[in-house]
Amino acid sequence: MSEIKKIKNLKEFSTSADRFEGANLLCPGCAHSIIVREVLNATNDDLILSASTGCLEVCTAVYPYTSWDASWIHIGFENGSTAVAGAEAMYKALKTKGRLKQPDRVPKFVAFGGDGATYDIGFQWISGCFERGHNMMYVCLDNEVYANTGGQRSSSTPIGSSATTSPAGRVSYGEKQNKKDMLAIMAAHGAPYVAQVAPNKWKDMVAKIQKGFAAEGPVYINAMSACTTEWKFAPEDTIAISDLATDSLVFPLYEIINGSELNITYRPKNIVPVRDYLGAQGRFKHLFTKQYEYLLDEWQTRVDAKWVQLQRREEARV
Amino acid sequence: MADTMELRDIEVWDGNMAAAQALRQAQVDVVAAYPITPSTPIVEGYATFKANGYVDGEFVMVESEHAAMSGCIGAAAAGGRVATATSSQGFALMVETLYSASGMRLPIILNVVNRAIGAPLNVNGDHSDMYMGRDSGWIQLDAYNPQHAYDLNFIAFKVAEDHDVRLPAMVHQDGFMTSHTAQGVCTLSDEVAYNFVGEFQPMNDMLDLDHPVTHGVQTEEDWHFEHKARQQHALMTAVMPKIEAAFAEFEALTGRKYNVVETYQMDDAQTAVICMGTSVETAMEVVDELRAQGIKAGVVGIRVFRPWPLEQLAEILKNVKAIGTLDRSSPHGTVGTLYNEIAGSLFNTGVKAVLNNYIYGLGGRDLTKAHLVGIYQDLQANAESGTLTTPLQQYIGLRGPKLSFF
Numbered sequence: 001m002s003e004i005k006k007i008k009n010l011k012e013f014s015t016s017a018d019r020f021e022g023a024n025l026l027c028p029g030c031a032h033s034i035i036v037r038e039v040l041n042a043t044n045d046d047l048i049l050s051a052s053t054g055c056l057e058v059c060t061a062v063y064p065y066t067s068w069d070a071s072w073i074h075i076g077f078e079n080g081s082t083a084v085a086g087a088e089a090m091y092k093a094l095k096t097k098g099r100l101k102q103p104d105r106v107p108k109f110v111a112f113g114g115d116g117a118t119y120d121i122g123f124q125w126i127s128g129c130f131e132r133g134h135n136m137m138y139v140c141l142d143n144e145v146y147a148n149t150g151g152q153r154s155s156s157t158p159i160g161s162s163a164t165t166s167p168a169g170r171v172s173y174g175e176k177q178n179k180k181d182m183l184a185i186m187a188a189h190g191a192p193y194v195a196q197v198a199p200n201k202w203k204d205m206v207a208k209i210q211k212g213f214a215a216e217g218p219v220y221i222n223a224m225s226a227c228t229t230e231w232k233f234a235p236e237d238t239i240a241i242s243d244l245a246t247d248s249l250v251f252p253l254y255e256i257i258n259g260s261e262l263n264i265t266y267r268p269k270n271i272v273p274v275r276d277y278l279g280a281q282g283r284f285k286h287l288f289t290k291q292y293e294y295l296l297d298e299w300q301t302r303v304d305a306k307w308v309q310l311q312r313r314e315e316a317r318v
Numbered sequence: 319m320a321d322t323m324e325l326r327d328i329e330v331w332d333g334n335m336a337a338a339q340a341l342r343q344a345q346v347d348v349v350a351a352y353p354i355t356p357s358t359p360i361v362e363g364y365a366t367f368k369a370n371g372y373v374d375g376e377f378v379m380v381e382s383e384h385a386a387m388s389g390c391i392g393a394a395a396a397g398g399r400v401a402t403a404t405s406s407q408g409f410a411l412m413v414e415t416l417y418s419a420s421g422m423r424l425p426i427i428l429n430v431v432n433r434a435i436g437a438p439l440n441v442n443g444d445h446s447d448m449y450m451g452r453d454s455g456w457i458q459l460d461a462y463n464p465q466h467a468y469d470l471n472f473i474a475f476k477v478a479e480d481h482d483v484r485l486p487a488m489v490h491q492d493g494f495m496t497s498h499t500a501q502g503v504c505t506l507s508d509e510v511a512y513n514f515v516g517e518f519q520p521m522n523d524m525l526d527l528d529h530p531v532t533h534g535v536q537t538e539e540d541w542h543f544e545h546k547a548r549q550q551h552a553l554m555t556a557v558m559p560k561i562e563a564a565f566a567e568f569e570a571l572t573g574r575k576y577n578v579v580e581t582y583q584m585d586d587a588q589t590a591v592i593c594m595g596t597s598v599e600t601a602m603e604v605v606d607e608l609r610a611q612g613i614k615a616g617v618v619g620i621r622v623f624r625p626w627p628l629e630q631l632a633e634i635l636k637n638v639k640a641i642g643t644l645d646r647s648s649p650h651g652t653v654g655t656l657y658n659e660i661a662g663s664l665f666n667t668g669v670k671a672v673l674n675n676y677i678y679g680l681g682g683r684d685l686t687k688a689h690l691v692g693i694y695q696d697l698q699a700n701a702e703s704g705t706l707t708t709p710l711q712q713y714i715g716l717r718g719p720k721l722s723f724f
């Protein structure tokens with residue numbers, strides 16, 4: 001087992017070994033890049049990475065350039081999980097056969113995918129990888145929309161959000177379905193570690209990534225990723241929006257160990273109203289009319305109910 | 319260390335067992351696979367070898383064929399020997415990733431046990447899946463019997479993994495007719511087989527932790543064309559010489575001779591049937607009978623389907639007067655693939671052979687000797703009159719009224 005990297009403060013963290021270059025094409029203020037840096041910087045171990053087709057992939061490996069100073073692979077939209085699982089299988093095979101070039105180093109295998117790649121098109125591949133128990137971490141960069149292709153809905157898009165394939169219009173308030181509970185689904189696979197993280201809560205995030213790296217077997221991390229372009233807020237507000245997301249409990253931070261034990265890892269001192277979070281983003285702008293007042297109330301009720309449910313689960317220890 | 323398996327000099331194997339044994343002897347590092355009739359026994363056979371200690375590589379039983387090839391791509395990029403098997407619907411599901419594998423220059427070996435593609439659903443052998451792979455950038459080798467299925471796997475590894483090539487390769491065999499028909503197969507010992515294939519030499523391997531690599535980049539109009547051109551360049555220039563060299567080395571080792579294009583009685587042939595798979599051997603039997611009657615008939619079998627042996631075919635066919643191209647796949651709206659390919663091979667050569675096309679054997683329908691006798695009669699008439707005496711495209715062995723086009 002490799003040693004867990006000790007991180008003292010944000011300054012040191014932000015300047016520690018940098019295997020994801022700032023030179024990339026992601027929008028200014030894109031949370032994807034913050035999350036990726038936080039994941040990579042949480043360990044000094046060697047990394048074998050993948051990305052599914054999506055913003056992260058198209059913005060970081062445009063030939064003849066690469067932003068990755070660790071081995072990285074992209075195949076398609078749906079199979080980033082299996083790409084890394086295949087590499088992990090090769091690692092095991094070469095280890096058995098004594099053909100590893102650096103036999104003393106144990107790399108970590110990490111797949112990144114957007115919510116489209118995770119909740120929708122790549123769902124089966126991820127489920128397969130988790131059922132087979134590959135030693136890998138899957139990180140979903142959850143911006144609740146197909147950002148790369150211009151903002152179409154995914155099954156992570158929340159109710160009332162206006163996406164290009166579920167647009168708000170004269171007779172529609174936008175997305176009709178509630179967001180899929182991917183964490184519960186992945187925990188139900190019996191994964192040793194499942195957690196929701198947010199880039200603004202970097203200490204919480206690093207602790208979880210390190211727990212994930214220490215676990216044996218497949219680990220699922222759902223990373224809230226505020227998207228300046230599709231959520232429609234100013235690029236400099238990414239962390240402020242992220243704070244609203246975690247402090248309103250729209251994105252509660254918790255972990256599920258071995259498919260059952262649930263721990264809430266962040267309890268906001270002052271819980272902010274869901275309206276404040278929704279109102280700060282253009283994608284929900286149309287909800288702030290008399291006609292849709294009831295939807296804002298429903299939103300709050302839903303978030304409150306989830307928070308109660310999470311606390312009950314935590315108390316129950318099952 | 320995996321245990322070695324003692325084999326008799328000649329084993330009674332069907333094509334699936336022959337392929338599974340070849341994968342075992344090549345000591346593949348990762349097999350990621352998903353079962354589908356008629357290729358399932360390759361995967362089952364390999365799993366059984368693994369369960370009994372004859373394989374020390376990883377065997378990853380995934381949840382779909384798309385995942386099988388995705389896992390193979392990840393494993394190959396990580397740096398090691400990789401193979402799998404599929405058929406038909408599974409092959410169709412893999413197609414997206416087939417292009418990824420070749421575009422990323424990863425030498426994966428795929429055993430394709432040819433089967434029809436639905437609808438209507440059909441488990442039997444035809445060449446629809448093989449033809450679907452044509453433009454995917456893979457090397458495609460065709461076995462006509464279990465012995466070939468065994469031998470061509472070794473050739474495939476050797477060629478695909480060559481650093482001048484670095485392209486994936488398919489080994490095709492006919493569903494059921496080859497895959498489930500047991501015949502005597504001359505074996506190689508584990509040691510001889512492995513030595514022929516050779517140690518895997520990694521290149522741009524993700525697991526070389528001191529040299530990180532980026533696989534599967536984005537290119538647009540600025541570089542995509544150059545990448546594809548380079549891939550085509552390797553397929554067109556590097557592959558054939560390597561295949562020929564591997565065939566020669568294999569012949570020296572085993573006495574079994576393979577050719578890029580197989581010919582039977584072609585030296586003085588006036589008429590020729592061109593086909594693939596098990597049909598080649600049926601046509602050879604018919605030619606023996608026709609030759610006994612003094613008819614100068616011959617057979618041309620495609621061994622290397624991709625890259626297409628255009629020049630070799632032009633040379634072989636230069637004195638033939640009538641050629642029948644036999645396609646075991648519905649062309650859906652045009653002439654059959656072999657018709658097109660042969661026409662393209664001859665067009666600028668001055669050869670004036672009369673060319674026609676037969677669609678046969680879809681969904682596993684037998685091609686009988688009687689069918690072939692009829693075809694050679696057509697060809698004889700075409701040869702004598704110097705022009706088409708039949709419709710250009712005819713359906714053979716179909717129930718109901720005769721069907722023909724063009």
Ligand SMILES: Cc1ncc(C[n+]2csc(CCOP(=O)(O)OP(=O)(O)O)c2C)c(N)n1
Nearest residue numbers: 053054055077114115116117145146147148
């Ligand atoms: C098989 C396939 N279907 C569709 C696409 C088109 N496509 C590429 S990326 C993408 C959306 C990506 O969304 P997500 O996974 O959420 O990542 P994001 O860009 O939001 O980070 C789509 C629809 C594709 N590349 N491949």
Ligand code: SF4
Nearest residue numbers: 027030055227228229
């Ligand atoms: S569209 Fe959104 S997810 Fe994509 S790069 Fe821009 S901010 Fe990031």
Ligand SMILES: [Mg+2]
Nearest residue numbers: 114115145147
């Ligand atoms: Mg997204």
